[in-house]
Amino acid sequence: MRDRLQTAGATAESDETxxxxxxxxxxxxxxxxxxxARVAIALADRGVEPLVIGKSDHGDAHTTWAAGGINAALGSLDPxxxxxxxxxxxxxxGHYINDPEAVELTAxxxxxxxxxxxxxxxxFDRTEDGKINQRYFGAQSFRRTCFVxxxxxxxxxxxxxxxxxxxxxxxxxNVMVTRLLTDGDxxxxxxxxDMESGEFLLFRSDHVVLAAGGSSALYTRHSSREDENNGDGPALAMGAGARLVxxxxVQFHPTGxxxxxxxxxxxxxxxxxxVRGEGGRLFNSEGERFMERYSPDQMELDARDVVARAIAQEIREGRGTEHGGVYLDISHRDDEYIRDRLPSMVERFGSLGVDITEEPMEVxxxxxxxxxxxxxxFSTGETGVDGLYAVGETVAGVHGANRLGGNSLAETVxxxxxxxxxxxxRADDEPPTLTDGQRALAEREFSALAELEASDGxxxxxxxxxELGEILWHHAGILRDESSLREGLAELDAxxxxxxxxRVEGDRTSRAFEFAVDLSFSLPIAQAMLEAALExxxxxxxxxxTDYTGTDADWRKNILVSEGTAGLSLRSRGVAEPGPEVQEALDNGYELDYHHLE
Structure with missing residues (x-):
């Protein structure tokens, strides 16, 4: 179905539509x-035909960059x-601010x-007796991470x-969503x-599921591609009235x-x-295996935040490489073992002139x-806004203050x-109709996008x-304090x-226009990050x-962020307790013994 609207500034007699x-x-x-994809499969299994839209080609999503594995307590190696x-x-x-329902449902x-x-x-890689193989991953008590x-x-x-x-x-x-269609309720x-043709699109549906990724690519140094994890999922939801938590x-992976x-x-x-799960070791520029000082029991497989801060500390104190990193070395393992377990890493670094079976990587x-x-x-995906659901990295709750490696892929499915x-x-097979109010909102959005396309500042x-990425990296990065966070907020306002x-140099099919839309998502999410970190x-x-180095029991709660009439509104909420079975496991104090890998 095709519709037409007049552009802003056009007269009734004008052809500008x-x-x-x-x-x-x-x-x-x-x-x-x-x-x-998993949401869509579940819908189709129940007889509902969804439409899935994505910003890139089918099968080319950020999921492909989650390389190491996916967690499940199968007990293949550790019964x-x-x-x-x-x-x-x-x-x-997650330092005990996770949503217990989310964690328990996932596990x-x-x-x-x-x-x-x-x-x-x-x-899946298999053991000699045909079971799905499992490897160690950081901060996990047993070999639980299934892998290919x-x-x-x-x-x-x-x-x-x-x-x-x-x-x-x-x-x-190749479809980019710029706004959710709402009627106020x-x-x-x-x-x-459409990112290829530039055509404007209105998708009418009484049920919208956001599975559009997270916001880690707002930082200047990140592991995503530049068109992923720009904050569009959370920003779209917050703009429609949902809360963020x-x-x-933000997780800083130790090894980029x-x-x-x-x-x-x-x-x-x-x-x-x-690489570390298969026994990779970290060394500073002086040849010291420095994790012995930071985490002598769990070593390189301690929690990601611990290892990331340790590496940052080594670099800050002058024990980093000339290129601003440290060394990650797996070369002590058998060459064929490395090629079998880490083929993509062997291939990638090999293309850059580094044979990881013989020499270390810089990270x-x-x-x-x-x-x-x-x-x-988490049992429904409901956001509190009628008709809007969310899932995947767009949401929060499973991971708390820090994500366990291998849990991101697990949460998605x-x-x-x-x-x-x-x-x-809850879905109805009857095609929903478009109200006059919804059509008017659509036409205002498309007029605004047309004006954005014509920007020549x-x-x-x-x-x-x-610049936004630099602000976040320097003021809301691995180390934070009140002065720096306030400075970051001032720079963000400017x-x-x-x-x-x-100035948008190109039409709606250009990367410049895509980046302009990204900016509208990234700014409110960056503001929320800085304000919540300050709170x-x-x-x-x-x-x-660095100005509050201890963990405060009174802060075992979540910060909620929503859009208010005068900007962002922040409030806190208490955290529920785990169920009795999980509490018993917590009380038993299971912990990885890294030295099994030695």
Whole structure:
């Protein structure tokens, strides 16, 4: 269906109109990574045909960059492991501000989800007796991380996409959503444009599921591609009236590639935790295996926040490499073992002239994952806004103050299935109609986008996004304090004032226009990160305040952020207790013994 609207400033007699396409569907899934795919499969299983839309080509989502593995308490190598210990490790890593329902649902459902993926053809590495193999991952008490070499995320998304195609689930790629369609009380669809043709799109649906990723790519040094994790999922939800939670918690992965050594295009790209899970060791420029000083029991496989701060400390105190990193070395392991377990790392570094079977890699921390996101009910995906659901890295709750490695992929499929099943119970096959109010909102949005496209000021969106990344890296990075956070907020205000003077060099199919839209998402999420980090006057997990270095029991609570009439509104909420089975596992104090790897 095609509609037309007059552009702003056009007269009744003018020919200045904009065409847009209207698409009506029972359920719209925004985001085509693992979470969106698993939601769509659950919907189709229940007889509801969703439409899945994504910003990139089908099967090319950020999920593919989750390389090391996916957690499930299968007990393939350590039979004493079970879901309660998986949950306990998740709470330990999250410093006890996780949502207990979210953690327990994920841990409890993951063995079935792994077996399901295997049945659908995911080629998990196997033990000699045919069981799904499992490796150590940071801060896990047992070998729990299932894997496909070091390309687990890619293999999982391939499997999910193949399943969705077998079920003939409709998919539309290269679509960017700019705003959710609301009537003041509920969500009724989404607005955006086709990134290849530039055509404006109105998706009319009474049920919208956001699975659009997180916001870690706001930082100047990050592990994502530049068109991913820009904050669009959380920003779209907050703009529609949903709350964010835990947005101050951003995970800095200990091992990102060092651009000064490998080139700007590789700066911050992830060096999978699987390298350390298979026995990789960290050394400073003096040849010291420095984790012996920071974590003598868990060494390189301590929690990600601990290892990241240790590396940052070594670099800050002058024991880093000339390129600003430290060394990660796996060369003591057998060459064939490395090639079998870490084929992608061997190939990537080999293309850059580094044979990791013979020499170390240079690494440094990189922004990697957003623990914070949309506040949801985890058994349903409901956001508190009627008709709007969310899942995956767009949401918060499973991970608390710091994410356990291997839990990101786990959350997508464990919670994605539950959310899809819940939405299917509420979806109506009758095509929803478009009200006059919704049409008017759409036309205002498309007029605003047309004006944005024509912007010819002095500041480019890419330049402003780069500055925004520097503000966050320097003021809301691994180490934070009140003075720096306030300085960051002041710099953010100054940057925001310059967005009135944008210059978009290109039409709606250009990267410049995409970056301009990204800016509208990134600014409110950056503001929320800085304000919440300032509010939390303690250190907990990935949030480390140099002026409040201790963990404060009174701060065992979540910070909620919502849009108010005078800007962002912040309040805190207490945290529920784990269930009795998980509490028993916590009381038993399970812990990784790193030296099994020696």
């Amino acid at each position: 904009i065409d847009y396409e209207t698409v009506s569907v029972p359920v719209l899934v925004v985001g085509a990574g693992a979470a969106g 004493e492991d079970d879901w309660t210990i998986h949950a306990a490790d998740t709470f330990d890593e 409890k459902h993951m063995p079935d989800r792994i077996r399901e993926l295997a049945d659908w053809g995911m080629p 070499g070091d390309r687990t995320g890619e293999a999982m998304l391939d499997t999910l996409v193949a399943k969705a195609r077998d079920m003939e689930i409709p998919y539309r790629d 509920r969500v009724a669809g989404a607005l955006g444009f 835990d947005i101050e918690f 590639m060092v651009g000064d050594r490998y080139g700007d295009e590789w700066d911050g790209r992830l060096v999978t935790e699987a 440094a921390p990189t922004a990697h994952y957003s623990m914070g996101g949309v506040d949801i009910d 464990a919670i994605g299935k539950l959310v899809g099943e819940h939405v299917a119970e 002095g500041a480019t969106p890419r330049a402003l996004l780069t 940057l925001r004032s310059r967005t009135t003077d944008l 939390r006057t303690e250190s907990r997990g990935a949030h480390y305040r």
